[in-house]
Amino acid sequence: MPVGPAHLPTLPALDGVRWGTAATGMRYQNRDDLALLELPADTIAAACFTQNHYRAAPILIAQHHLQTTPPRYLLINAGTANACTGEPGLQAATDSCAALAKLTALSPAAILPFSTGVIGEPLDTAALTAALPAAIESLSTAPAAWERAARAIMTTDTRPKLATATCSLAGHRAQINGIAKGAGMLCPNMATMLAFVVTDARLSAAALDALCRQATEKSFNRISVDGDTSTNDAVLLAATGRANTPSIDALDSPAGRALATATTALFQDLAQQLVRDAEGATRLVTLDVTGGATSADCLQVARTLSTSPLVKTALYAGDPNWGRLVAAIGRAGIPGLDPARVKLAVGDTPIFANGQPAPHYNETQGRALFAPAELRIQIDLGMGKHREQFWTCDLSPDYVRINADYRS
Amino acid sequence: MPVGPAHLPTLPALDGVRWGTAATGMRYQNRDDLALLELPADTIAAACFTQNHYRAAPILIAQHHLQTTPPRYLLINAGTANACTGEPGLQAATDSCAALAKLTALSPAAILPFSTGVIGEPLDTAALTAALPAAIESLSTAPAAWERAARAIMTTDTRPKLATATCSLAGHRAQINGIAKGAGMLCPNMATMLAFVVTDARLSAAALDALCRQATEKSFNRISVDGDTSTNDAVLLAATGRANTPSIDALDSPAGRALATATTALFQDLAQQLVRDAEGATRLVTLDVTGGATSADCLQVARTLSTSPLVKTALYAGDPNWGRLVAAIGRAGIPGLDPARVKLAVGDTPIFANGQPAPHYNETQGRALFAPAELRIQIDLGMGKHREQFWTCDLSPDYVRINADYRS
Numbered sequence: 001m002p003v004g005p006a007h008l009p010t011l012p013a014l015d016g017v018r019w020g021t022a023a024t025g026m027r028y029q030n031r032d033d034l035a036l037l038e039l040p041a042d043t044i045a046a047a048c049f050t051q052n053h054y055r056a057a058p059i060l061i062a063q064h065h066l067q068t069t070p071p072r073y074l075l076i077n078a079g080t081a082n083a084c085t086g087e088p089g090l091q092a093a094t095d096s097c098a099a100l101a102k103l104t105a106l107s108p109a110a111i112l113p114f115s116t117g118v119i120g121e122p123l124d125t126a127a128l129t130a131a132l133p134a135a136i137e138s139l140s141t142a143p144a145a146w147e148r149a150a151r152a153i154m155t156t157d158t159r160p161k162l163a164t165a166t167c168s169l170a171g172h173r174a175q176i177n178g179i180a181k182g183a184g185m186l187c188p189n190m191a192t193m194l195a196f197v198v199t200d201a202r203l204s205a206a207a208l209d210a211l212c213r214q215a216t217e218k219s220f221n222r223i224s225v226d227g228d229t230s231t232n233d234a235v236l237l238a239a240t241g242r243a244n245t246p247s248i249d250a251l252d253s254p255a256g257r258a259l260a261t262a263t264t265a266l267f268q269d270l271a272q273q274l275v276r277d278a279e280g281a282t283r284l285v286t287l288d289v290t291g292g293a294t295s296a297d298c299l300q301v302a303r304t305l306s307t308s309p310l311v312k313t314a315l316y317a318g319d320p321n322w323g324r325l326v327a328a329i330g331r332a333g334i335p336g337l338d339p340a341r342v343k344l345a346v347g348d349t350p351i352f353a354n355g356q357p358a359p360h361y362n363e364t365q366g367r368a369l370f371a372p373a374e375l376r377i378q379i380d381l382g383m384g385k386h387r388e389q390f391w392t393c394d395l396s397p398d399y400v401r402i403n404a405d406y407r408s
Numbered sequence: 409m410p411v412g413p414a415h416l417p418t419l420p421a422l423d424g425v426r427w428g429t430a431a432t433g434m435r436y437q438n439r440d441d442l443a444l445l446e447l448p449a450d451t452i453a454a455a456c457f458t459q460n461h462y463r464a465a466p467i468l469i470a471q472h473h474l475q476t477t478p479p480r481y482l483l484i485n486a487g488t489a490n491a492c493t494g495e496p497g498l499q500a501a502t503d504s505c506a507a508l509a510k511l512t513a514l515s516p517a518a519i520l521p522f523s524t525g526v527i528g529e530p531l532d533t534a535a536l537t538a539a540l541p542a543a544i545e546s547l548s549t550a551p552a553a554w555e556r557a558a559r560a561i562m563t564t565d566t567r568p569k570l571a572t573a574t575c576s577l578a579g580h581r582a583q584i585n586g587i588a589k590g591a592g593m594l595c596p597n598m599a600t601m602l603a604f605v606v607t608d609a610r611l612s613a614a615a616l617d618a619l620c621r622q623a624t625e626k627s628f629n630r631i632s633v634d635g636d637t638s639t640n641d642a643v644l645l646a647a648t649g650r651a652n653t654p655s656i657d658a659l660d661s662p663a664g665r666a667l668a669t670a671t672t673a674l675f676q677d678l679a680q681q682l683v684r685d686a687e688g689a690t691r692l693v694t695l696d697v698t699g700g701a702t703s704a705d706c707l708q709v710a711r712t713l714s715t716s717p718l719v720k721t722a723l724y725a726g727d728p729n730w731g732r733l734v735a736a737i738g739r740a741g742i743p744g745l746d747p748a749r750v751k752l753a754v755g756d757t758p759i760f761a762n763g764q765p766a767p768h769y770n771e772t773q774g775r776a777l778f779a780p781a782e783l784r785i786q787i788d789l790g791m792g793k794h795r796e797q798f799w800t801c802d803l804s805p806d807y808v809r810i811n812a813d814y815r816s
Contacts, residue, residue, distance in 0.1 A: 053745045054738035084734050086764025119731025120765060231735050309717070309803070310811055317812035323527025326492050327639050330462035337461045356494025357528060395717070397805035397812075403718055404725035 002158055002277040003284040003373050003393070007269075011146040011164045011177045015242045016040030017198050019149040020139035022131040026124045027079030027117065032152035034128065036100075036135040037074040037196060043240045044205050045071050045112075046212035048220075050233035056083030057093040057123075058113040059232060065097070068109040074196060074236065075100055076114040078153050078181070082123040083115070083231035092123040099129040103136060114194055116181060116232050117155055150179040153194060156402060157181050161273040167262035169245040169255040174201035176263055180270040193220060195235045195270055200243035201259055207248050211260055212237040214251070219267035222299075223275050223391045224306035237263070275391045280398030283315055284391065286376040291343075292386035297334050301379060302390035304332035312395030320366025322351050329379060341382030346375060410566055410685040411692040411781050411801070415677075419554040419572045419585045423650045424448030425606050427557040428547035430539040434532045435487030435525065440560035442536065444508075444543040445482040445604060451648045452613050453479050453520075454620035456628075458641035464491030465501040465531075466521035467640060473505070473517045480518040482604060482644065483508055486561050486589070490523040490531040491639035500531040507537040511544060522602055524589060524640050525563050558587040561602060564810060565589050569681040575670035577653040577663040582609035584671055588678040601628060603643045603678055608651035609667055615656050619668055620645040622659070627675035630707075631683050631799045632714035645671070683799045688806030691723055692799065694784040699751075700794035705742050709787060710798035712740035720803030728774025730759050737787060749790030754783060 017039060021032040039045070047066060049059050065071065075096060082089050093113045101108040115123065138145075150160030161180040166173055182193030203211070216235050241247075248256045276284050287305060292298035305311050308328040314321040322344060329342060343353045346369040350358035369375070425447060429440040447453070455474060457467050473479065483504060490497050501521045509516040523531065546553075558568030569588040574581055590601030611619070624643050649655075656664045684692050695713060700706035713719050716736040722729040733752060738745070751761045754777040758766040777783070 052735060052738040053742070054734055054747050081731070084731050084760065084764060086762060088764070119729075119735060120760075231731075231738060307715070309807070313808050313811035316808065319812065321527075323489070323492050323639075326462055327460060327527060330460040330639065334461070339462050352492065352528075354494060356492060356496070395808060397808045399717070400721050400724065400803060400805045400808060403721035404727065 003281055004276050006159050007162070007273055008147065008160070009162055009164050010143045011162055012143060012175060013141040014175055014177055014198055014200050014240065016240055018139040018141050019145040020135040020137070021148045021152040022135035022138065024077065024124070024127040024131040026077070026127045032148065033078045034131050034135050035076045035149040035152040036139065037149065038139055039072055039198070039238055040240050040242065041072070043070060043238050044208055045236055045238040046205070046209040047234055047236040048212060048216045050231060052231050054084055054231045056081055056115060056232040057085055057089035058082055058115045059234060060090065061093040061097065062112040062114060062234065065109045065112055069107060070110070071112045071238070072106055072110040073100060073104065074112050074114060076153050076194065077123070077128055078155050079117040080121050080123050081115050081117045081119045081232050083119045085120065085122055088122060092125045095125045096123070096128050100132055103132055112236070114232070114234055116153065116194055119231060146177060146179060150181070153179070153181040155181065156279055157277055159277055161270055161277070163266045163269040163273070165262045165266045167258050169201060169248070169258055172243065172245040174199055174243045174245045174259065176266050178266055178270055180274060182274045193233055193274055195220065195267070197236070197263070197266065198238045198240065199263070200240045201245050201248065202241040202243065203239055203248035203259070207251055207256060208237060208239050210251055211263055214260060215264040215267040218264050219271040222389065223271050224303060272391055275393050278393040279402045280396040281393035282373065282396055283394040284374045285315060285393060287390040287392065288376060288378045288387070289381065289390065290378065290387040291380040291382045291384060292388070293336070293384040295386045295388055297381065297383070298386050298388035299390070300334060301329055301332045301381065302388060304328050306390060306392035309395055315370070316394035316396045318367065318370045320363060320370045322366065325377070326352055334381065336383065338382065343380040343382065345378040346370065411689055412684050414567050415570070415681055416555065416568070417570055417572050418551045419570055420551060420583060421549040422583055422585055422606055422608050422648065424648055426547040426549050427553040428543040428545070429556045429560040430543035430546065432485065432532070432535040432539040434485070434535045440556065441486045442539050442543050443484045443557040443560040444547065445557065446547050447480055447606070447646055448648050448650065449480070451478055451646050452616055453644055453646040454613070454617040455642055455644040456620060456624045458639060460639050462492055462639045464489055464523060464640040465493055465497035466490055466523045467642060468498065469501040469505065470520040470522065470642065473520055476517040477515060478518070479520045479646070480514055481508060481512065482520050482522060484522040484561050484602065485531070485536055486563050487525040488523060488529050488531050489525045489527045489640050491527045493528065493530055496530060500533045503533045504531070504536050508540055511540055520644070522640070522642055524561065524602055527639060554585060554587060558589070561587070561589040563589065564687055565685055567685055569678055569685070571674045571677040571681070573670045573674045575666050577609060577656070577666055580651065580653040582607055582651045582653045582667065584674050586674055586678055588682060590682045601641055601682055603628065603675070605644070605671070605674065606646045606648065607671070608648050609653050609656065610649040610651065611647055611656035611667070615659055615664060616645060616647050618659055619671055622668060623672040623675040626672050627679040630797065631679050632711060680799055683801050686801040687810045688804040688808070689801035690781065690804055691802045692782045693723060693801060695798040695800065696784060696786045696795070697789065697798065698786065698795040699788040699790045699792060700796070701744070701792040703794045703796055705789065705791070706794050706796035707798070708742060709737055709740045709789065710796060712736050714798060714800035717803055723778070723802035724804045726775065726778045728771060728778045730774065733785070734760055742789065744791065746790065751788040751790065753786040754778065
């Protein structure tokens with residue numbers, strides 16, 4: 001029961017960018033679980049990978065390949081993460097790339113593998129390889145191909161995540177299309193999530209890398225479902241350079257800023273779609289933490305609230321149990337926090353200030369404030385001028401049920 | 409549905425130590441919710457309090473009183489935490505102590521107030537004061553009085569927590585009795601928990617203080633239900649000095665070590681009772697983290713596992729999804745962690761080593777290993793010689809239900 005209506009924009013074609021999908025039968029029946037993204041020659045790409053010490057085999061191979069040569073294909077499978085699989089796992093990821101390289105007459109290094117699903121189980125390379133011809137056959141620039149790909153990479157997601165944007169760069173139009181997946185193991189520093197975003201803008205490799213990092217930091221690193229970080233997280237941003245836009249060498253130019261604004265907004269759109277579709281989620285909560293002595297303090301408070309089971313179960317119940325929010329702020333480990341200066345509001349209605357409930361606040365009002373499926377909680381730490389925005393969801397019995405049942 | 413059979417030892421009388429209970433009707437119907445502990449003159453006491461920035465009014469008053477004079481009464485109410493209640497909350501705690509001081513002809517500073525329950529609601533001082541005469545009337549050294557007190561301080565607990573121990577100090581017998589409460593908001597650095605332990609051993613104030621800190625560190629600071637730290641946590645250790653034991657001035661003497669061992673074991677017993685009765689818990693999990701470069705690293709791994717919703721939901725399901733354990737170890741932020749050196753075992757059966765499933769491990773075996781209601785997970789970080797033990801529980805749909813319903 002995701003939060004809010006499904007968000008299925010039609011993604012316009014991007015010149016030379018094609019998606020294909022196929023079914024390997026590895027884990028899922030009667031659905032595609034393999035997605036293949038073809039990028040035109042001269043595309044450049046940047047990526048952010050999981051910060052987990054255990055990086056899945058495909059992540060290790062993708063990092064290595066990305067350093068070697070620009071990618072021409074992304075090869076993504078859902079259902080098996082190929083993580084914690086040791087040397088055989090690395091071999092399986094390598095073999096998958098080699099099989100596709102043979103079919104496309106490319107170097108294996110031009111192929112980036114991505115996997116999502118259960119950790120610790122071997123990747124069925126034979127099944128994956130057998131599905132490659134069908135995936136290649138189905139390659140298409142059509143809008144429907146983006147949606148098919150977004151569906152093929154789903155695991156516990158209940159709906160596909162797609163976003164598109166345009167921006168004007170020195171009077172010329174650039175397009176950005178993206179898809180993502182992820183519903184659990186979502187945590188501040190990346191999530192069990194994959195996001196693939198392609199633009200036709202022209203920019204330098206350094207600018208693209210900076211853009212990927214900056215937009216990820218303000219989007220996928222600002223969400224939390226359960227505080228867990230996957231072994232397979234990856235965000236990839238590719239630029240074909242096929243739009244008739246000026247080349248961007250630095251993000252602090254007018255065109256750079258315009259592209260960064262549009263890209264960050266699109267990343268945030270995808271990130272919020274992940275939270276809306278989080279396992280068992282019934283509410284989307286925006287946390288606005290202001291008045292921080294540092295940005296890190298603001299984020300620490302947001303992360304503490306967004307991983308507190310007591311806060312999240314109260315949010316699920318629509319229970320105005322603001323005491324749990326305040327207690328979580330108090331245990332967030334913010335040096336020098338003065339309990340008397342912290343202010344809490346839902347929407348714009350003050351709830352707590354001066355160490356006690358705000359004047360005129362009452363329980364009936366609280367119930368109304370905490371009732372909506374989408375709400376914004378404001379925390380003013382009263383210490384400085386820093387602020388951060390963060391998105392999270394509630395914790396429902398369905399989250400437990402989904403995660404207790406995922407493999408069984 | 410607590411884990412394991414109820415543990416209701418009969419606590420022998422401690423000379424001069426009396427418990428009384430009464431019902432205030434503040435929140436609960438048809439049960440006692442007020443407990444009064446009377447300590448004989450010349451008792452000394454030490455305490456550890458919550459590390460939350462928001463310390464509840466009774467905590468602030470108790471800390472202040474404890475610095476002023478040795479306690480003669482502990483006054484504990486359940487149902488209302490008197491936390492985040494500002495100046496009126498401090499006044500309510502002060503008034504409660506004053507009312508008891510009047511009835512007992514003592515200084516208010518000789519009374520330590522403790523509260524547990526919902527945050528942010530005012531304490532009904534009139535109801536509390538009205539119940540004091542009945543509590544005083546019921547004061548008793550009888551074993552049953554300890555159990556009545558343990559029941560009176562319960563909130564979401566499903567059963568009372570009691571423990572007793574004796575130890576021989578230079579050939580003389582000392583007794584230790586303790587009660588505790590707590591079922592949620594339990595986190596590594598203390599929990600929504602109260603524990604009151606009394607011994608008749610004789611020791612210096614400095615040794616008592618060191619003993620309280622040391623035993624708390626190895627027990628209540630080594631458990632986690634949900635990672636949340638309450639505003640009201642307190643562990644109090646009192647020593648009446650009425651046993652015919654030698655006076656202990658330092659814990660590194662033979663008698664000091666004997667008392668420390670017995671006291672720490674009793675604290676651990678109470679701490680494990682809290683985890684066994686954790687909200688919705690169906691399993692008690694002992695985490696043995698070895699091979700750490702530092703103790704802090706071992707504890708960080710234990711805390712990460714014990715607060716990971718994905719790990720805890722898999723434990724609930726009895727699902728041998730060890731990939732989630734490994735992924736949580738990988739994101740615990742241990743500097744220099746080498747994924748290839750980490751070893752994971754359940755009981756003494758190896759599950760994961762060298763970055764992949766252990767040889768001969770299979771899913772059927774895994775299901776059997778994760779099935780018991782009590783299990784021990786061993787994590788060898790392969791980095792050094794430090795080790796720590798930690799206790800946690802699983803995360804069930806009942807946890808969410810209990811915490812979503814707690815106030816509603």
